[in-house]
Amino acid sequence: MKTDGGALVTLAGFFAVLSLFAIGGGNSAVPEMHRFSVDVQHWLTDRQFADTFALAQLTPGPNLIIVALIGYHVAGVAGALVAMLAMCGPTGVFAFFVGRASDRFKQSRWHVALSHGLVPVTVGLIASSALVIATTADAGLVTVAITLTTALVSYFVRVHPLWAFAAAALLGLVGLV
Amino acid sequence: MRPTVSELFIAFATISLSGFGGVLAWSRRLMVEEKRWLTPEQFNETYALCAFLPGGNILNFSVIFGSRLRGPLGGLAAIAGLIGPPMLLIMAIGAVYAHYGDLPALRRMLTGVASAAAGLLMATVAKMAQPLFRRGAVTGPAIALITFVAIGVMHWPLPLVLAVIVPASIGMAWVRR
Numbered sequence: 030m031k032t033d034g035g036a037l038v039t040l041a042g043f044f045a046v047l048s049l050f051a052i053g054g055g056n057s058a059v060p061e062m063h064r065f066s067v068d069v070q071h072w073l074t075d076r077q078f079a080d081t082f083a084l085a086q087l088t089p090g091p092n093l094i095i096v097a098l099i100g101y102h103v104a105g106v107a108g109a110l111v112a113m114l115a116m117c118g119p120t121g122v123f124a125f126f127v128g129r130a131s132d133r134f135k136q137s138r139w140h141v142a143l144s145h146g147l148v149p150v151t152v153g154l155i156a157s158s159a160l161v162i163a164t165t166a167d168a169g170l171v172t173v174a175i176t177l178t179t180a181l182v183s184y185f186v187r188v189h190p191l192w193a194f195a196a197a198a199l200l201g202l203v204g205l206v
Numbered sequence: 207m208r209p210t211v212s213e214l215f216i217a218f219a220t221i222s223l224s225g226f227g228g229v230l231a232w233s234r235r236l237m238v239e240e241k242r243w244l245t246p247e248q249f250n251e252t253y254a255l256c257a258f259l260p261g262g263n264i265l266n267f268s269v270i271f272g273s274r275l276r277g278p279l280g281g282l283a284a285i286a287g288l289i290g291p292p293m294l295l296i297m298a299i300g301a302v303y304a305h306y307g308d309l310p311a312l313r314r315m316l317t318g319v320a321s322a323a324a325g326l327l328m329a330t331v332a333k334m335a336q337p338l339f340r341r342g343a344v345t346g347p348a349i350a351l352i353t354f355v356a357i358g359v360m361h362w363p364l365p366l367v368l369a370v371i372v373p374a375s376i377g378m379a380w381v382r383r
Contacts, residue, residue: 049260050364052372056327060357061364068361080307083320084299090222090292091229093262097293101300109297113289120261121269125281127259128270138380143258146376149346150368152335153353159327160358166320175318179325184332193322201318202311 036104037111039070044096044115051120053151055092059158062099063165072103079166087194093117171205209243211283214272217241218287229264229288237271244271264288345382349375 043065051058059082066072073081081102085095093116100112167173179193200206209217217236225232230253237244244252256266265285272284306312338346349371356367 046365050368051261052368053257054263056330058364060361064361064363077307079320080303080313080316083316083323084303085296086323086326087319088292088296088299089225089229090295091225091262091264091288093265094289094292094296097289098296098300101297102304106297109293109300113293117261117265117285117289120259121265121281121285124256124259124261124266124269125273125278127255128273128281140258142376142380144254145346145379145382146372147258148334149338149349150353150371150375152331152338153350154357155327155334156331156350156354157358159324159331160354162320162327163324166317166324168317172317172321175321176325176328179322180328180332181325183326184329190326193326194319197318197322198315199318201314201316204311204314206314206318206321 037107040100040103040108040112041115044100044112045119048116048120051093051116052147053154055095056158057151057154058093059095060154060161062095063161066099066103072099075165077102079162082162083166086190169206171200175200175206207241207243208275209241211276211280214276214280215283215287218268218272218284219291220287222288223291233264233267243275343382345375345378349378 047058047061047065050061063078067075067078081098082095085092085098088094093113096116097109097113100108100110102108104111163173163176167176175197179197182188183190183193197206221229221233221236234249238246238249252270253263253267256263256270259266265288268284268288269281271281273281276283307316335347335350338350353367353371356362356371357364
């Protein structure tokens with residue numbers, strides 16, 4: 030684990046820019062986080078990225094908390110703080126000002142076009158996240174079966190995600206994964 | 207009853223720590239049903255606004271809600287409550303992972319959880335995609351598919367892809383109305 034300033038600057042720059050493109054929340058930015066931290070910077074291996082995603086899912090709180098864990102992996106506590114601040118700071122300030130001015134904005138034709146235009150992009154981005162996580166985590170028949178079973182069960186039944194995670198972790202613990 | 211700055215911090219920390227896999231449901235329960243700080247209409251309106259803004263939806267929500275009630279300090283308290291506690295938690299988890307991440311049993315458990323998490327995302331996408339088809343339009347599903355191929359399959363950089371697809375999608379939504 031290195032804590033040089035260069036890595037911190039790279040983290041800050043990447044996540045500050047990424048935050049501006051993270052429409053539809055944390056999970057739609059996962060493919061870009063994977064591309065940059067695994068393929069471009071080689072901060073993490075595929076396996077470590079899948080682990081990082083799993084750990085973030087197991088932690089309560091906003092999905093974007095995965096950003097802090099990537100930062101922590103790259104540069105310890107300083108890395109976690111820098112990455113999270115970069116991800117939340119600029120957009121937070123932006124939201125603050127939009128929140129004050131927003132009453133004039135709602136119900137306009139722009140509002141509707143923005144909403145209808147952004148939703149399909151968000152769907153495509155989250156689908157990409159699912160594919161990226163599945164291809165990094167699924168290495169055999171059992172893991173593929175876990176993915177497909179979880180997908181089917183949580184689509185058709187209202188079940189708390191923690192049950193799926195617990196069952197999958199148990200399968201791993203007893204050595205089936 | 208208008209919450210104080212410290213009440214805002216505590217409320218968002220509570221929401222954050224009770225929310226596994228996203229915190230939207232918990233924030234609605236606390237703000238609308240328990241504390242009655244917002245009517246259901248106000249909640250939907252504020253949340254819809256946050257979905258357009260870059261960055262995490264719930265993070266933007268906390269900033270806008272907190273600052274509308276208690277100014278900049280209120281916004282800061284709300285977002286700090288939302289990300290502070292899970293950040294401490296995930297850094298502790300990151301430290302444990304750095305030491306024990308290579309234990310075979312833990313490795314297999316995390317792989318299982320990541321596979322399940324991929325399945326959960328697939329179910330979420332399937333649910334989110336339904337309204338795109340229901341409107342009988344081809345554009346929505348086509349935009350989602352193109353985004354998925356560009357990001358998920360081709361691994362192209364997110365800013366480049368969004369720079370093309372977002373204006374195109376919003377433009378088509380604008381014309382369609």
